Amino acid sequence: MNATEERLADALRTVGETIGPEDVPPPRFTGRRRAAFRRPMLLTAAVAASAAIVAGGAVAGGALSSGHENGHKTGALTVPAGEVQVEVNLCTRTSSNASCEGKEMTGAQRAELQRALKADRRVREAVYMTKKQRFERFKARMESSGAPTPSSGLPRDIPEAFIVTVARADAKSVMQSYLGRPGVDTVIVVGR
Structure with a gap:
């Protein structure tokens, strides 16, 4: 295994340790079957893994010091001490989550999710990121970690x-609140 594969395996293991069976909502099966893995899903997994690597490095060793003595930085967003980021990934046509039904999140679903996040007292900040913004953030993380930037990935392969940003103590309940909502593919706690 090369260094990139080892980092990816460690990141996936870390993500796997942060969520348990009780955190995952029951599956919603549709009548049709789809291919379990597609290339964009692998890129999405790489984004999640790189987020875990960057956040883990920031928490463990201050590798991404933001200049704030008590905070850490994940990508372009600074997270104060005692708080973590939760990535609420939106459905795409290539999402393997059956509840997405092979469709992009609608504008109405996005607006409803944004209203819910704004009204949620546990949420300190919610920043919407487009596919292109997330792809740029992903490339920056890969470059800062010394890993090669994938040449085949495109912004369309990464979900909006x-x-x-929530208090560390609220991360699990926030994750559970938004998993399974219409138009939401996955919810990942970063830097837990």
């Missing part, structure tokens, strides 16, 4: 998302 709301990057939500």
Whole structure:
């Protein structure tokens, strides 16, 4: 295994340790079957893994010091001490989550999710990121970690998302609140 594969395996193991069976909503099966893995899904997994690597490095060693003595930085967003980021990834046509039904999140679903996040008292900040913004953030993370930037990935392969900042103690309940909502593919706690 090369260094990139080892980092990816460690990041996936870390993400796997942050969520348990009780955190995942029951599956919603549709009548049709789809291919379990597609190339964009692998790129989405790489984005999540790189987020875990960057956040883990920031928390463990201050590798991404933001200049704030008690905070850490994940990508372009600074997270104060005692808080974490929750990535609410939106459905795409290539999402393997059955609840997405192979469709992009609608504008109405996005607006409803944004209203819910704004009204949620546990949420300190919710930043909407387009596919292109997330792809640029992903490339910056890969470059800062010394890993090669994928040449085949395109912004369309990465889902839009709301990057939500919450208190560390609220991360699990926020994740559970937004998993399974219409138009939401996955919810990942970064830097837990």
